Amino acid sequence: xxxxxxxxxxxVGIALVASIIxxxxxxxxxxxxxxxxxxxxxREFGIYTLEQVAKHNKRDDAWIIVQHKETKEYRxxxxxxxxxxxxxxxxxxxxxxGDATEGFHGPQHPITTYVLVEEYCIGKLAEGEMPSPPGxxxxxxxxxx
Numbered sequence: 001x002x003x004x005x006x007x008x009x010x011x012v013g014i015a016l017v018a019s020i021i022x023x024x025x026x027x028x029x030x031x032x033x034x035x036x037x038x039x040x041x042x043r044e045f046g047i048y049t050l051e052q053v054a055k056h057n058k059r060d061d062a063w064i065i066v067q068h069k070e071t072k073e074y075r076x077x078x079x080x081x082x083x084x085x086x087x088x089x090x091x092x093x094x095x096x097x098g099d100a101t102e103g104f105h106g107p108q109h110p111i112t113t114y115v116l117v118e119e120y121c122i123g124k125l126a127e128g129e130m131p132s133p134p135g136x137x138x139x140x141x142x143x144x145x
Contacts, residue, residue, distance in 0.1 A: 046123035048076045050098075050131065057097025059083055064100035065131055066117070074099075074125040082120060099131035 053076055056063035062080045067073070079092065086092040088108065095103060104117075125131075 045121070046076075047126045048123050048129075049126050050129050053125075054097045059093060059096075062093065062096040063122075064095055064104075065098060065125060066104045067099075067101040069105065069114070074101075074130065075121050076123045076125065077117060077120040078122045079120050101131070 050065075053063050053065055056078070060080060062078070062083055064077050064079055065074050066077060068075055079096070083092055091103070094100070104113075
């Protein structure tokens with residue numbers, strides 16, 4: 001093999017390795033940018049009625065109501081972006097569009113869940129709005145999709 005051929009093969013090899021490294025670096029930088037908290041769209045904190053929450057009862061538009069353990073305030077969460085990440089699978093869909101307090105405060109959720117969920121809080125129930133207890137007529141336990 002001639003020296004020219006060896007140099008061409010070496011140059012092509014170096015270019016290929018450089019291309020792979022550059023592509024990996026760009027991918028890594030893109031992932032880091034997506035993790036940047038400043039890039040996240042801020043959610044508006046609003047006041048919602050039971051009727052408004054009930055309209056968001058689909059997998060791709062999923063809201064729930066959960067009573068805060070300490071303040072007893074009913075908060076509204078848009079969990080749409082979390083549905084596919086939920087470690088408990090489809091069970092997260094059981095109460096979409098309604099009150100998920102009972103299931104949310106169950107023994108299956110570690111304390112870290114209470115911190116995580118705050119990222120999805122979009123507001124609270126309007127003054128005087130209160131979900132009916134489970135099993136009672138008019139209960140707002142949500143609907144299965």
